[in-house]
Amino acid sequence: MPPAGAESPVSLDAVPSDMELPMVGQGAMDGVMSTSAAGKLPAPSQMSVFLVAQAPADVTMPIIIKLPASVQSRFVYSGRMTMGDETPVTSLILPVLIRPILSQLERRDVAASQTLRAALAKVEAAHPGFTYDLVVGIMRRGDLSINMNESVLRLQGSTLETDVIEYRLSRSEDAFQELNKKSTALKKILSRIPDEITDRKTFLETIKEIASAIKKLLDAVNEVAGFIPGTTGKQALEQRKREFVKFSKRFSNTLKEYFKEGQANAVFVSALYLIHQTNNIMVTVKNKSHLELKSQQTSIFL
Secondary structure (H helix, E strand, O other): OOOOOOOOOOOOOOOOOOOOOOOOOOOOEEEEEEOOOOOOOOOHHHOOEEEOOOOOOOOEEEEEEEOOOOOOOEEEEEEEOOOOOOOOHHHHHHHHHHHHHHHHHHOOOHHHHHHHHHHHHHHHHHOOOHHHHHHHHHHHHOOOOOOHHHHHHHHHOOOOHHHOHHHOOOOOOHHHHHHHHHHHHHHHHHHOHHHHOOOHHHHHHHHHHHHHHHHHHHHHHHHHHOOOOHHHHHHHHHHHHHHHHHHHHHHHHHHHHHHHHOOHHHHHHHHHHHHHHHHHHHHHHHHHHHHHHHHHHHHHOO
């Protein structure tokens, strides 16, 4: 039962009669993985994502994701409205870790995979960082010690295009397809860092590749800039470029510190920031160039 003075529980859908709504502790991050008493979950037709409000003063929102019977488990998560740490790994958990898992599930149960994709995307959009907090909460409950920065950076190299569709450009012009290639190339090189950082000679060669890939990416962005209409769109892309350059310089400084202090995790985090900034460029180009394409299509019918 909600604390005194709290709003009545509300849900996005009707809660099945056989489903309990456990209230996880008031901590900012606590994940639980459990099964029902019978070891089974309700039929897939009863699957939903439920958002249950608690005391407004604390604004803690338990989110229950009912997984399909084929998964035979249930995630129960309670997190505050401001979710995830302010690190780039927060935004990468869903496309780099969760979606590939759902792609594997899709081979066995298409409907279940699509339901979970939609549910997690909806929650992540409303509460950025939710999937990060969910994964970290589960690891804590399982008493697992994993360097998330290192793991996500390594996983970036094996991510399929279908799992990062929001960072891919669909326009067919050479400039856009070239930017797709350059952004993917940079991220793949950065993903090799965890496996190569302990081999000084190999790592130094990788650093040269990264520097070259950064330059090629910026050149590709300059080519695409000509397709961006209006002053506002061009300024938005220019701002993304400046941010990317800033984090590129920070990455370079982090490498210098690494060779002095040997703090590998700082390099992982800096590399993830570069990936995050690359993704930001792709999203900006996608959004702003779409306006130009839409304008062209409209003029055809005038």
